[in-house]
Amino acid sequence: MLRCGITGSTxxxxxxxxxxxxxxxxxxxxxxFNKKKVEEWLNKxxxxxxxxxxxxxxxxxxxxxxKLAKKINFNGTKxxxxxxxxxxxxxxxxxxxxxxxxxxxxxxxxxxNELTVLDPSSKYGKTKMLAEKYLLKxxxxxxxxxxxxxxxxxxDRKQKKTFFSPRIFSNIVxxxxxxxxxKNISHYRDFLSIKDIVRAIDFxxxxxxxxxxxxxxGTRTNLKTIAKFFCKKYKKKAIFEKINKYSYLISDNSKIxxxxxxxxxxxxxDLKKFIN
Numbered sequence: 001m002l003r004c005g006i007t008g009s010t011x012x013x014x015x016x017x018x019x020x021x022x023x024x025x026x027x028x029x030x031x032x033f034n035k036k037k038v039e040e041w042l043n044k045x046x047x048x049x050x051x052x053x054x055x056x057x058x059x060x061x062x063x064x065x066x067k068l069a070k071k072i073n074f075n076g077t078k079x080x081x082x083x084x085x086x087x088x089x090x091x092x093x094x095x096x097x098x099x100x101x102x103x104x105x106x107x108x109x110x111x112x113n114e115l116t117v118l119d120p121s122s123k124y125g126k127t128k129m130l131a132e133k134y135l136l137k138x139x140x141x142x143x144x145x146x147x148x149x150x151x152x153x154x155x156d157r158k159q160k161k162t163f164f165s166p167r168i169f170s171n172i173v174x175x176x177x178x179x180x181x182x183k184n185i186s187h188y189r190d191f192l193s194i195k196d197i198v199r200a201i202d203f204x205x206x207x208x209x210x211x212x213x214x215x216x217x218g219t220r221t222n223l224k225t226i227a228k229f230f231c232k233k234y235k236k237k238a239i240f241e242k243i244n245k246y247s248y249l250i251s252d253n254s255k256i257x258x259x260x261x262x263x264x265x266x267x268x269x270d271l272k273k274f275i276n
Contacts, residue, residue, distance in 0.1 A: 001022070001023065001024045002023045002024060002048045002049060003023070003024050003026065003045065003046065003047050003048045003049075004021075004023040004024065004025050004026065004047065004048065004049050004050070004051060005026050005027075005028065005041070005042070005047040005049070005050045005051070005091070006018070006025055006026070006027050006028065006050070006051045006052075006053065007027075007028045007032055007050075007051070007052050007053055007054035007076075007080065008052070008053030008054035008055060008097075009025065009027035009028070009029075009053070010027075011053060011054075011057075012156045012158055012159055012194065013053055013097065013151075013154075013194065013197065013198070014027075014053045016156075016194050016195070016197075016198050017051065017053075017198050017201065020195070020198045020202075021198065021202055023049075026041075026044075026045065026047070028041050028054070031072075031076075032054040032072055032076030032077075032079065032080065033071050033072055033075050033076045033079060034079075035079040035082070035083065038079045038080055038083050039083045039086070042083050042084065042087060043087070046089050047091045048091060048092055048093070049091050049092060049093045049094065049095070049205060050080075050084065050091045050093075050094045050095070051094075051095045051097070051201065052077065052080055052094070052095065052096045052097065053097045054072065054076055055072060055073045055076075055097070055127075055128070056068065056069040056072050056073060056124075056127075057099075057124065058124075058160060058162040058163060059101070059122045059123070059124045060162045061162060062122070062123050062124040062127065063122075063123055066123050066127075069123070069124065069127055070127050070130075073124075073127035073128060073130075073131055074127050074130045074131045074134070077096070077131035077134065077135060078131070078134050081134060081135050081138050081139065082138070084144065085138060085139075085142050085144070090144060092145060092208075093145050093146075093147065093205055093208060094139070094144065094145065094146045094147070095146075095147050095148075095149060095201055095204065095205065096131070096132070096135055096146065096147070096148045096149070097149055097151060097201075098128050098131070098132050098148050098149060098150045098151065098212075099124070099125060099128050099150060099151055100112070100150055100151065100152040100153070100190070100214075100216065100249055100251065101120055101121050101122050101124050101125030101128060102118045102120055102125045102128055102129040102132065102150060103116055103118065103119065103120075103121065103125075103150075103249065104119035104120070104121055105121040105247045105248070105249050106247065106248040106249065106250075107245070107246075107247060107248070108248065109188070109220065109248050109250070110248065110250075111218070111250050111251060111252035112214070112249070112250065112251060112252055113214065113252035113254070113255070114150070114211075114212045114213065114214055114252075114255055118132075121249070132148055132212075135148070136148070145208065145210055146210065146211075147204050147205075147209050147210060147211065147212075147213065148211070148212045148213070149200065149201060149204065149213055149214075149215045150212065150213070150214050150215060150251075151192075151197060151215045151216070152189070152190040152191070152192055152214070152215065152216030152217070152249070152250075152251045153189045153190055153191045153192070153216075153249075154191060154192050154193065154194050154197055154270070155191065155194075155226075155267070155270050155271065156194055156270060156273075157169075157270075157273050157274045164185075164223065164226070165226055165271070165274070166274075168182075168185075168226055168227050168230060169230050169274050172227075172230045172231060172234055172236055173230075173234060177236070178235075178236060178237060179236070179237045179239060180227075180231060180236050180237070180238055180239070181239050181240075181241070182224070182227055182238060182239070182240050182241065183241040184241065184243070185223040185224060185227060185240070186222060186223065186224055186240060186241070186243050186246060187222070187223050187246055187247045187248070188220040188221065188222055188223070188246060188247070188248045188249070188250065189220070189221060189223060189248075189249055189250070190216040190217050190218070190219065190220065190221070190249060190250045190251045191217060191221050191267040192215065192216050192217045192263060193263070193264075193265035193266065193267070193269050193270050194270060195264070195265050195269070196217075196263045196264060196265050197215055199261070199264070200213075200215045200256065200261055201215075203256075203260070203261045204256070204261075207259055207260070209256075209259065213255055213256045214251040214252060214253050214255065214256065215251075215253070215256065216250070216251025216253050217251070217253070217263050217266075217267075218250070218251055218252065218253040218254075218257075218263075219250070220248065220250045221267055224238075224240055225267070226267075226271065227240075229268065229271050230271075230274070233275055
């Protein structure tokens, strides 16, 4: 059984990875920006692979405390990278969970591939871009087998209300109003089921894939679709503010598809779990 060191194991994605994948997991339980503890964790045993997920994610939380977010998302990753380089026997494969936020949100319906110039659309994206660049530079120098997955949107009923779907769901179920007005949600995003994200990470490991990969559905979803789904389930009428300008953040996932992976689940697979 593969020995997998994992950071961010208590998060939504980390919990799902531990549940679904048949690895022997050794979670890191301290602060990722504590370099001494990171080194102690890595030196405790030999790992076959490392999956690095630890981060402050919601853009609202990052905006509230950018200093702390940078400390965890960038400095924490730097600590991990530097500590891995010091190991006598290094893991055979290291996965870093990045984000679509390292790209600029588009005004036109154009898919984004891995060669697109990085231009973060948020402060959260900036912290992840800085971490990516440091990891790439150091691991290339030392010829360490790394893989960066730029994960696009996903939703889960356990996410905080700072995330879009849980917030919309909460607003709908916690009101007695029969008509609900929505503002500024007529934008397009790329939603992928969390089960497919876990499948993608496992697939990339099995292929020993190296480099940067978009992890997305490759299809666009208007955010109104989510509001309409919940409103229909709870017999509410949705009225949307009319806008003329839209934004897009859609993946070109052809790179990962070319090596044999493709999505199995759609957005509604995860949305139905909110109801159930």
